[in-house]
Amino acid sequence: MVVAPEFRVFIGNMVTGSITADLPVASLSWGIRLNGAGAIDITTKALSEELRSKDLRNITATKKNYLAVAYGDTILEAGPIWKKHYDVNTGVLKLGAEGLWSILDKIKALNWAQIVGGMAVTRTSLDFTGLSLGGVAREYVRVSIFANPHNPGLPIVLPAVAETGSNERHHKGYELPYLGDLLRKLTQVEDGPDIAFRPRYNAADLTRIEWVMTHGSTASPLLYQVGADWVWDGTTEESGVSGIGVAEDATGMADRVWQPGAGSELEMKLASAQDLDLILNAEYPWTEADAASKDVEDQGILQAHANAGMAAARRPIETWDTTVQASTNPILGEYEPGDFAMIIVPDDHPMIAPGPRRVRIMAIDGDNSQKVKLTPAPMPAGV
Known part of the structure; x- marks a missing residue:
């Protein structure tokens, strides 16, 4: 091939x-x-x-x-x-x-200054206050990789400074948390920032590459392109769109989401969120869901997880996959996961209403050829 x-x-x-x-x-x-x-x-x-x-x-x-x-x-x-x-x-x-995130999943997030100072790992703690969630993410990486005297480092370009804000995170050494997992959890709370490690050629030495860490801000937590939405027009052959597939899944629907936290039995932390719109107005049966966050002790963080879970559970989830040409505008390399796009659905599509639909690209896949598969973010069905 x-x-x-x-x-x-x-x-x-x-x-x-x-x-x-x-x-x-x-x-x-x-x-x-x-x-x-x-x-x-x-x-x-x-x-x-x-x-x-x-x-x-x-x-x-x-x-x-x-x-x-x-x-x-x-x-x-x-x-x-x-x-x-x-x-x-x-x-x-x-x-x-x-990608780089896979090695962050194998690095512990620990307070190396305290460990080097002679403190037992189980007694150490990571404590971050007065930061945005993106600022916390930067500090997780700085402390876990660049403050570890045994770690030779990785060519990661950190944000110049840690963004300030009103968030705090505390982790005990005995939890032995993984860096990748802590970063992932920041993206999953309500208004959590996107976090990316984008590879590029080192501008000063093109024989090397580096990964640039970027994250969303408090004001704009999502990472996406500057300027207008990318456009793929499925109604014209010149657009390079060769198909739009769709799947619908209702297994995650719920009218109330329970979010258990740290502790056990009577001492267990618990948050919940509910939405009765479909029960009251559309003759849907009642269902519930839970997603444990057993390491979370802060009630506010737990509630943010519950709110995010409820937002995702309100409707059946519709997932698209769209095949486009790498060499047709927009060109592969111009767009990235997180970017917004306008996909124009043709009149003869049997499962999706025709016309423009604004989507957010979550995954981009390809092979040897010029065909590129775009996977937009799962979206509430019928919207």
Whole structure:
């Protein structure tokens, strides 16, 4: 299978960001995710002419090295290689990697200043006050990676300063929380900020890459493009839209959401939220849902989780997938997960009302070809 020439697949060192080799690939699949890691999977001929002079065993060492895919000048996704398989019969080498968030899921968030000072880990604590949620996210990363004397670091570009605000977070050392999990929880509370680690070429040294940490602000918690919505017009062949699929799921619907927190039995923290609109006005049966946050002790944070859960449970969820051309405007690399788009549904679509629909892109996936799959955010059905 031929890879479109606009794509570049390469590998490098996770600690320094240095690019060590470009890979001639036989097959490629990649994805980008909002508030998470996308996956990259490739196959290559280990004994190909391009790789014969390379120390392939070392430069593809798992965890030590990253795998990256770029389209034109834009790195779509890059992150540590976690899986490698060589088939001696075919000479095919398979590499599987995930975006930077995947390594943050394997780093503990601890107060290294206290640990280095001789305090037992179980007695340490992380305490952040007077910050926005995005500011807390920045400090999580700074303390967990750059304050750890044993961590050689990662080429992450942090926001210049921690954004101030009215939020606080406290974590005991005995909880042994993971950095990636703490970041993910910040995005899941009511008005929680988007958090991204976007790979790019280092402007001062194009033989290296780095990941730029960005987050939404208190005033604007979402990360999305500057300017107008991207437009894909499914009513014209020139738009590059080749299909709009849709699935509907009501299994998560609820009229009340319960959010248990820390503690047990009579001492357990508990929050809830409800919406009776469908019960009172549309003849729907009553259902309930719960989502435990057993490590949450703060009642306000627990209620924010409950409110967010209720907002998501009000209606059946409709999920689209739209296939577009990478080389048709807007060009792949211009848009990112989190951006807003206007998708114009054709008149003959059997399941979706025709006309323009504003959506938010949550995932972007592709392969060797110019076909790109867009997955908008799940949306209430029929809206």
